[in-house]
Amino acid sequence: MTESQTPEKQDDQTRLSSVLAQRTQRGAGRGGADLARSLAPLVILLTIAIIYPLESVNTWVRGLPAIGEYFPTPGSAVIIIVFTMMAIGLNVVVGYAGLLDLGYVAFYAAGAYMAGWLASQHFEQVTFHFLTPGLNPELPGIHINLWLVLVLAGIFTAVVGIVIGLPTLRLRGDYLAIVTLGFGEIVPQFVRNGDSFGGFDLTAGSFGITPIDAPGFGDGLNDVSAGLLPVNFQQSFDAEQLYYWAALGLLLFTVFCCWRLRDSRLGRAWIAIREDETAAAAMGIPLMRTKTWSYAIGAFFGGIAGAYYASFKSGAFPSDFYFNISIFLLCMVILGGMGSIWGVIIAGVILGWLNIEGLAVIGNNLNNSFVEPVFDQRLEVPKYQFGIYGVIIVLMMLFRPTGLIPERRRKLEMEEGVHDEPMGERSV
Amino acid sequence: MVGLLGLVFLILLIVWLGVNFIKDPQEFINVFFVGLTRGAVYALIALGYTLVYGILQLINFAHGDVFALSGLVASWILLNVFDVTGDSDAGLILLAIPVTLIAAMALASSLNVTIEFVGYRRLRHAPRLAALITAIGMSFIVQNISLILFDVNYQSIPRLIPNSNVFQIGEVALQWNKLFVLLLTVPVLLALSWMVRSTRHGKAMRATSQDRDASAMMGINVNRTISFTFALAGALAGAAGLLFLLYFTTMRYDTGFELGLIAFTAAVLGGIGNLTGAVLGGILIGLIQEFNEGLVWATPGGDWTRSIVFGILIAILVFRPSGLLGEQTPEGE
Numbered sequence: 001m002t003e004s005q006t007p008e009k010q011d012d013q014t015r016l017s018s019v020l021a022q023r024t025q026r027g028a029g030r031g032g033a034d035l036a037r038s039l040a041p042l043v044i045l046l047t048i049a050i051i052y053p054l055e056s057v058n059t060w061v062r063g064l065p066a067i068g069e070y071f072p073t074p075g076s077a078v079i080i081i082v083f084t085m086m087a088i089g090l091n092v093v094v095g096y097a098g099l100l101d102l103g104y105v106a107f108y109a110a111g112a113y114m115a116g117w118l119a120s121q122h123f124e125q126v127t128f129h130f131l132t133p134g135l136n137p138e139l140p141g142i143h144i145n146l147w148l149v150l151v152l153a154g155i156f157t158a159v160v161g162i163v164i165g166l167p168t169l170r171l172r173g174d175y176l177a178i179v180t181l182g183f184g185e186i187v188p189q190f191v192r193n194g195d196s197f198g199g200f201d202l203t204a205g206s207f208g209i210t211p212i213d214a215p216g217f218g219d220g221l222n223d224v225s226a227g228l229l230p231v232n233f234q235q236s237f238d239a240e241q242l243y244y245w246a247a248l249g250l251l252l253f254t255v256f257c258c259w260r261l262r263d264s265r266l267g268r269a270w271i272a273i274r275e276d277e278t279a280a281a282a283m284g285i286p287l288m289r290t291k292t293w294s295y296a297i298g299a300f301f302g303g304i305a306g307a308y309y310a311s312f313k314s315g316a317f318p319s320d321f322y323f324n325i326s327i328f329l330l331c332m333v334i335l336g337g338m339g340s341i342w343g344v345i346i347a348g349v350i351l352g353w354l355n356i357e358g359l360a361v362i363g364n365n366l367n368n369s370f371v372e373p374v375f376d377q378r379l380e381v382p383k384y385q386f387g388i389y390g391v392i393i394v395l396m397m398l399f400r401p402t403g404l405i406p407e408r409r410r411k412l413e414m415e416e417g418v419h420d421e422p423m424g425e426r427s428v
Numbered sequence: 429m430v431g432l433l434g435l436v437f438l439i440l441l442i443v444w445l446g447v448n449f450i451k452d453p454q455e456f457i458n459v460f461f462v463g464l465t466r467g468a469v470y471a472l473i474a475l476g477y478t479l480v481y482g483i484l485q486l487i488n489f490a491h492g493d494v495f496a497l498s499g500l501v502a503s504w505i506l507l508n509v510f511d512v513t514g515d516s517d518a519g520l521i522l523l524a525i526p527v528t529l530i531a532a533m534a535l536a537s538s539l540n541v542t543i544e545f546v547g548y549r550r551l552r553h554a555p556r557l558a559a560l561i562t563a564i565g566m567s568f569i570v571q572n573i574s575l576i577l578f579d580v581n582y583q584s585i586p587r588l589i590p591n592s593n594v595f596q597i598g599e600v601a602l603q604w605n606k607l608f609v610l611l612l613t614v615p616v617l618l619a620l621s622w623m624v625r626s627t628r629h630g631k632a633m634r635a636t637s638q639d640r641d642a643s644a645m646m647g648i649n650v651n652r653t654i655s656f657t658f659a660l661a662g663a664l665a666g667a668a669g670l671l672f673l674l675y676f677t678t679m680r681y682d683t684g685f686e687l688g689l690i691a692f693t694a695a696v697l698g699g700i701g702n703l704t705g706a707v708l709g710g711i712l713i714g715l716i717q718e719f720n721e722g723l724v725w726a727t728p729g730g731d732w733t734r735s736i737v738f739g740i741l742i743a744i745l746v747f748r749p750s751g752l753l754g755e756q757t758p759e760g761e
Binding site: 390 | 485486487547550551554556557558559560561562564565566567568569571572573575576580685689692696731732734735738739741742745746749
């Protein structure tokens, strides 16, 4: 609000503030009720999510007639959550800043290998332990507490994001997409061939690094919390549940960060760049720095998710990091609605579930009820998953480009006009 | 700074090639022939990317998969319609190849036109990224059509063009199957070049790519011109599919994905939108790939081919987005 405002604008301003004041007063009157009403669905959802893996709940849900088989096991749910987390990270780059990243799998790989290097027996030349819970201290290799490794992996991946970003973010739209795709193709080959750099084994080649340590809280915290905090996830009887809850915690952390980031100064700068890069630059937003931050932060969450997933699977294998993963994550963002956190969470859960169990179960039922009696053969539905994702991507782009749950602002952009150059118009 | 880096890189490249040539000149020339053949196939695919990019500024990701599908269908036609075997007589082979070529080109053309009609046409006024994302989706759809029709196994055909020598001087030899690919590629390129430069359709294409609205005002049917471009690109992909099959004799549903990316790199290397550039880029990438895999002195080897090709892609896009022959684009500024 500068002093050089025109009278009409000041009028607008006063009207706006009086409206706001009225709202605040009304809000103050029924504040508690409003807050409760808006928080209630969230709390209910969260409670369901928290009790889902409990033995009794899970067995009951999955034993329900007709619909029970569609619910995932806690182990599958961990994978769904991890991929959703990556999709939210990708959403920062694609949804907020409007930069198409086709190589997000590189960040996932970087995180996973970070866990492989810092929490396994891979570097058996050294023996280094730091706060590792429930492991024999004589075990060779670097073993850092996995919670710390997650942070380190996030930071490392963010640095990788900056390194990839700095030279490439000058490029616009489609060129940037291709460069990230190139990186996404190079990284898997790099880890696959990385078993002898001048004789030094960095990535264990195509065998991958395995096993990777599990997270845990150690004896001290276990005693203090009267057994509530487990010593070590993997050595616990209900490892899957523990992994599930920790993944849920990480997801909530990611969602919270991304939600707050969106409304921050940085987040508004991203959205400004997305809407009109030239105008944003004219308003004094440093383009390169802001874009690089979106890369770094998007990569950060990808790295944490990758490291956590590697610990859950107890391994980092080069065969996991292929181009299709990037597309799979992109599909989540597009289906949910670019920039919309809720949308991406829902799409992430749906697609993650389809990927892990859903397609197999649906395909099985289709085969039993329809395909086999009629055509006398069985369809392998999961084999065609990427065809199905392709159809989803195309249909969404053609008929509902704003996604399942459109972000309000993005919707306006789509409806009111294109700020990006339309296809086929040369930028001069 | 960038110029200096480029110069150093170029000098290193020449030294590397020179040392390899001196160490074993005959092998070097043989590898060169292999690279040239591979490059010719890449050039045909790269032209499809460049044609479409020139007119729509869209990277048609599905192009590589159209190539693979047409190659697979060609293998089906050769095996099931003509029943070719390794020792079929020359007459049958000489009949089968042109017929299959026409069929593959027709199929790929109509598929490409359909993709444009269903997918990209509605998105002409949407943000560029929307079209690009749709192209990725289309690529997966076409790839899965191949998967449904031909399953995951490699489809192999017998070697129809013999790999006996055309000539041999010392250790240096050129085989018939390589010569065949080159002999088929050159007329296709000449015909394409003539078409774009001298026919009314070509003129319309060039006009549309320069300014779509203005060409519409001049009475050019823009939609038809764009469809025609996609048909042309598809025909090239179909031809490339058959050539790839005849030369390598085996392919499967996802062959097109990686090959498409490599061909796209070739198009970018030559300067996307530039036809001569696409051919040059294709041949260069083919040579680089074969030199990397075939030479002996200080080569990273086949394990690193993909990294090298995509490294080139990134370097070109970052330092010289206009490519070797392309006009200056604003993207790099």
